[in-house]
Every structure is written in structure tokens, then in C-alpha cells.
Amino acid sequence: xxxxxxxxxxxxxxxxxxxxxxxxxxxxxxxxxxxxxxxxxxxxxxxxxxxxxxxxxxxxxxxxxxxxxxxxxxxxxxxxxxxxxxxxxxxxxxxxxxxxxxxxxxxxxxxxxxxxxxxxxxxxxxxxxxxxxxxxxxxxxxxxxxxxxxxxxxxxxxxxxxxxxxxxxxxxxxxxxxxxxxxxxxxxxxxxxxxx
Numbered sequence: 556x557x558x559x560x561x562x563x564x565x566x567x568x569x570x571x572x573x574x575x576x577x578x579x580x581x582x583x584x585x586x587x588x589x590x591x592x593x594x595x596x597x598x599x600x601x602x603x604x605x606x607x608x609x610x611x612x613x614x615x616x617x618x619x620x621x622x623x624x625x626x627x628x629x630x631x632x633x634x635x636x637x638x639x640x641x642x643x644x645x646x647x648x649x650x651x652x653x654x655x656x657x658x659x660x661x662x663x664x665x666x667x668x669x670x671x672x673x674x675x676x677x678x679x680x681x682x683x684x685x686x687x688x689x690x691x692x693x694x695x696x697x698x699x700x701x702x703x704x705x706x707x708x709x710x711x712x713x714x715x716x717x718x719x720x721x722x723x724x725x726x727x728x729x730x731x732x733x734x735x736x737x738x739x740x741x742x743x744x745x746x747x748x749x750x751x
Contacts, residue, residue, distance in 0.1 A: 642709040646743045664701035666693035682741045691734040713739040
């Protein structure tokens, strides 16, 4: 009985079979396009847009990083410059350091310091003057060497009101002098209350 029954597909003419084959292929193609291809295409487009967006964010981040590194470099350079300027014009009087540097310079030059007399500070708008009256004793060459060495110190120091007196010849036939000088250094003025 099963052998006598014919399949309905077999009963279709050749043109019907071909049409049915094209119909099945069209349904499979539409199913593939709607289920797989179009979603993948949309995902690819979304990924391309996201990639472009991330590339833009990366470029902005790199620009910000370069700006940050430049500012960081500038800050480091300014801190070095600030430290150097504080050596020239410190925030505090630092009298002990100032007097020690004068004493060492005098000793290296061969001068003897006979008297050190700090004077009151003189406030100015941009700096505070710190004068110290010195009385030294030594030869001309030692005096010149002392003034030269003071000019080479990092801290700003003025040598003012230089007075040479009492020349006399010592045991080695060299002329020694008594020198009175006003050594003035400077510091930054005090900041107003609340300012930092």
C-alpha cells in the first residue's frame, strides 16, 4: 500500500518543483538575513561608531596627558627656580647662616673679623634689608679677595659704606688696614595675616 501511494512532491511537474526550490531558497535567505545578517551588520556599524568615539576620547585623553605633563614639568622647573631664589632672598632673616658665611669668607680671604654688630631691619615694599656693621683687619689683597668672595655667595649681599683706616706696616713689611663696612643682606617681607 505504501508502494502505490505517490509522494505529492513527485506528482508536481518540473516547473513546480523548481518554483518550490526557489521558494525554499528565498525563505532560507530571508530567514538568514533577518536572523543573522542584519543584526550582525547593525552590530558592526555600532562597533564602528563606538570605535570612532573611543578613538576621539583617546585623542582627547592624550592631549590632556601632554598638557598635564607639560604643567608638571613647568611646576618642577618653577620649584627649582623658587628654591634658587630663596637662596638669594630667603623668607626668614637666617642671621646665623648669613654671619657664618661672612665669617668663613673672611677666614678664607685671610682677614680677621674684629667686630660684628647687627643693626635693626629696614622694611621695604619688596624686601627687608638686614644690615650688619663689620670691622675687619687685613691687607689690601685680602680685602679685595674678601669682597670678591662675598660677591660669589648665593645670597644677595651688599657691601656699603666701606671705610679704610689705620694703615700700618706689620712684621713682614706688609700694610695692614682696619676696615669698617656695612654688610647688608635681604629677606622677603612678611606676608599679611591670612595670606599664604
